[in-house]
Amino acid sequence: MSDGHSWHSDVALEEGRPAYLPRGLKRVPRGVDELATEHLVLNMGPQHPSTHGVLHVLIELDGEEVISAEASLGYLHRGIEKLAESRRYHQVATLLDRADYVSGLHTETAFALATEKLAGIEVPWRASWLRSLAMELNRYASHLVWLGTFGMDAGAMAPFLYIMRDREMILDILEEWCGSRMMFNYVRPGGVFADIPAGLDAKIRAWLRVADSYLDDNDALLGGNEIFQARIRGTGLIDAATALAFGMTGGCLRASGVDYDLRRDVPYCAYGELDFEVPLGVNGDNLDRYTVRVGEMRQCLRLIRQLVDGVPEGDFTAKVPKVFRPPAGESYAAVESPRGELGIHIVSDGGLTPYRMRLRSPAYFNLAIVDEALAGGLVADAIVTLGSLDIVLGEIDR
């Protein structure tokens, strides 16, 4: 990546061609040559079944081959960063649930960790443990959504509905626990909102008894299918250097062979105490992203087993004053969300509300690779590759 760069920017700009040149759309003008073919610019989205929300991708096509692609964002922009400046620290979690609506607990936890770091709050061990348990359940649910929609993008309708059945079981557990299926508002600065209800661990264990076989079924139904394998093998290649340069994190980065997982490398909550592996890919194609995520789901079940068995005694929240004013300063905390490194950067001026809150959204950075990953493939590959990146537009647009 640093080849050809000197420390003097003017030299770097003139002599060394930058390693990654955004290509942009280059439409061949009509009329230059009678026989010249014209590239077709296809507007994929914002209303399209496979853009997972309201993403708009401009795809330049030569026949069916993608020449270049450009993502156009912002259809779901609600100004969450601005709105957070008007909310007290306990109220921000409500907004953050809406940012990544598939795995809200991760965003909430990142915010709580950043606030605790800022104010120096000591979190009870039980609270950290419960956070980890809830997050892992939510990660599994989020990966299930990804698995189902990924199959749908490749035209496999049936696995999606089988997967939704499994996700429904987790959402039932989370609903009983947090009071909501997706907009949890459960993790607060200092701990969690409520203790785990009595008897819920039995339900989680009951689910765990079938979860493995369901996952095996779904994996066999989708990943074991030769047509599906032919679709995802070797398409959407992203090499490790490109992935790092574009700031990719999470499963997409690990699929490119970079061994990096915040849960293991910078442990937060209860992850330092837990035993798990980090699945890795080799080439960074869609098949690798598939195997890495499915492997992550298996590790997820392993983590949930450890977490549910070892819930420690203690308080579920630290004492945090109702009128909460953290000292002036800044803090950054990140969690490994299902999509990658989800960081919250808080700037405080000592007031009741954050002075500035920045959400470092993993899917936002993962999506920036769209041109690199899609160019050279076919339209059908473009859809599958977009699906493999596991984008959630609520988090990208914020």
Next chain:
Amino acid sequence: MPAHQPADVLGIAGIACTAAEEGLGSVVRLDADRILDALAALQTVGYDFLVDLFGTDTGERIELTYHLRAFATHEDIYLKVLVDYDGEAASVWHVHPAALYPEREAAELLGMSFPGHPNPKRLLTTDDLPPMLRKAELIREAGEVQLPYE
């Protein structure tokens, strides 16, 4: 830990800066016109991953924060530069392509520009929307908004 402290590296490269350990971590403040050189210099000593780039309205100017990480050692540093309202900071995309989106976002949401950006369009908001992350832009309730067709 990388062999070099960020401040030393920047000093060798001839870039004036002030380094401090704050609650956030290792924070380096420098002039906005040297940010590109600074990132290129830091990249050669291992700070090769741009975690995030965002701007904050300090009330007087815009403070851009470049969150860098030495990927091999999981060590974070924060580069901060101050830019005037409607001011400029060089685009760093050809050192860190990860900056392509956040620069566009910062430009539209804080009202500034990044010369050298290959695709300086708006990213999240539509045209004619004021830079919403400035403190002067107030959050209004639904009743306070005058819709154009009413």
Next chain:
Amino acid sequence: MNIAIEILVRFLAMVALLLVNGVVLIYMLRKVLGHLHLRIGPNRVGPFGLLQTTNDVIKLLTKEDLRPAAADAWLFNIAPFLVFVPSFMAYIPLVFGPELAVTRLDTGILVIFAVLSLVPIGIMMAGWASNSKWSLIGGMRAAGQQIAYEIPLLLSVLGPVMMAGSMDPSAIVAAQSGTWFGFIPRWFVLPQIIGFVVYAISAQAETQQTPFDMSEAESELITGFANEYGGMRFGFLYLAEFSNMFIVAAVGTMLFFGGWQLPWIETPGWAAPFVFILKTYIGIFTMMWARGSLPRFRVDQMLAFCWKRLIPISLTWVVVWACIQRLAFEAAIR
């Protein structure tokens, strides 16, 4: 009987069969896919949701006939009928019983595939005239796909035709009566198993169903060539698709599964059409089953599969079978 009345009756019977088939097949598709997908399918309108499709047909008929402003009006309007008419014509040579067919054609099988080969023209026209990029890609894919898969489809038909020594559907069905060695039904699927597999795959592609539904490709092209159609024009496009499904299943039944004949026993004349429809519907169910459980090929993989696998296999099989029949079994199977 007056010849005019006879023609009218035959024609109306064909229309009625086609429409009823369409309605039943749509209901069946929804129910089959529903149960494959852990859902229930339609269950609100009428008992077991039976009236759901009727409801939808009424909706389609009463909908406003919209046409995009930039579409090529003449082609846009005519395309659904160009898709629909060939599949309607293909009903003519089907034999539903010993004496039950719209008309008896000596080259019935050839006629069916000849008229069905007109369908891609209509689909391409629909894709082009819609003046939508998605429709255009869908139309082009459909044309490429159908032209490619017609070749193995026709080659796979040659085996049964050689065995029966005729292209007349009645003769082919009649040749499958009785048993081999006294207990194996004389259905052509047993000696022609390779031809049948090729036929089944090509038929799935010819009717554009998953895993070969690239021309519609819900998740890629948002129903492709049918994108801009609404109301009954859309209805015709889909009626044609379901009627094609019935035709390929019916032809498969005639060629490989003894048509209207029951195995081992003499089929009473009144039961023949029911046996035939039942066999055809079993074939359709299998097609729907594949549709509900498989992901979609990519367009280049699908074409490569056709040109590099199916066509060589079916060509080789035709040659091999011709040799076998000539040298070894001429006496045994006649």
